[in-house]
Amino acid sequence: MNINSLISDDLEFIWHPCTQMKDMYDFPLMPIKRGKGVYLYDFNDNKYIDCISSWWVNLFGHSNDYINLKLKEQLDILEHVIFAGYTHEGIVRYSKRLISKLPDGLDKCFYADNGSSAIEIALKMSFHYHLLQGNKRNIFLSLENSYHGETIGALSIGDIGLYKNTYSDILISNITTKLPQDFSSTAIEIAICNLESIIMENENKICAFIVEPLIQCAGGMRIYSREFLSKAVSICKKYNICVIFDEIAVGFGRSGNMFALEECRVVPDFLCLSKGITGGYLPLSVVVTSNTIYDMFYGDYSRSFLHSHSYTGNPLSIACANATLDIFELENTIENNKILSNYIFSKFQELKNLNIVSDIRCKGMIFAFDLNIDFDRTISLKISQLGLKEGLIIRPLGNVVYFMPPYVINKDEVDFVIKALTNILYKLNM
């Protein structure tokens, strides 16, 4: 394989996501040949630890033997079938298993094939749910600094100007409410007052409140208080505002529990899941909602939720999702991750001595710190390039460096990451 022609052909025929393609000349593309465990390998067989789980999707390592086996088995049985009017064994088994892991009130699964689509479904369903009761509520409520994806609806309720501002003329109505500045009761009170006053000013107009529970990932790995969230949820419920939990990034163990809602001890009206759902293998997402909401749509055809995607409930994706749940159950992943998380967080403390590093933080299997340097748009690309030289695949969010590894990372590999990060930060500070 000629790497140079691979890269030049890529640049001639492909437009990459979330990328200024002109940057690719100063910060060249990285061709990856294969993956195994926590490692991705280039065409010269150099290996790199995947510190970002390939955009937060991989849970049990690349080319996982068990998921490979289950996917190959499924290939010889059924690759795909339309999911309107037809069903298959894997998806029924998966839905039953998923619902059994969730609290009462999360009873029905509606499938799609990526995170943003799951958000669109929750937005449409919540709006439609109110409409079916004779109420037109067309404003959504979300948290400042939130991120929910990049389709028009998802972008509308997000609060990252970089992605959103260009499209402001074509977005749907959304109001953002304050995030508590810290964990103090005063900060929580201020944020709750803000939420209540928005609700009062827009009485009977707010359709749903959508949040990334406990940690805002794309917004810079910002951890916030559980108390705030449970208070906010009970206020919304009081005013008949639907609550949507976007656990697309944090579900399946990332937040420390299987689902972040367990720590919040509240039951949302909609739960959106994707990313880790297939262990990082194939696109899949699901919106789980209550029988109460489902029942509202049940009846004449005019009440139907007429939303679909061609690859909804794809059997290959579902085989990976079932295999992923098998591993959680067989290997006691959530308990093991607690020990692993403590170890990783303690190792991260070694970076404290570097004056460029501040606010080292951790939530479950998410680790992050801030860089005390002037913001520069290309800093993330520079760090990514330095990372490759040290054997790491990293991709900071502006000045926030984060580590979200596959759960199969071992202590030696963690030690390697800390040494490599130290070298990168020294070079950056020179």
Ligand SMILES: Cc1ncc(COP(=O)(O)O)c(C=O)c1O
């Ligand atoms: C919290 C959250 N919601 C939604 C999305 C969108 O998911 P997708 O990229 O699959 O559309 C993301 C993606 O990073 C996310 O982090």
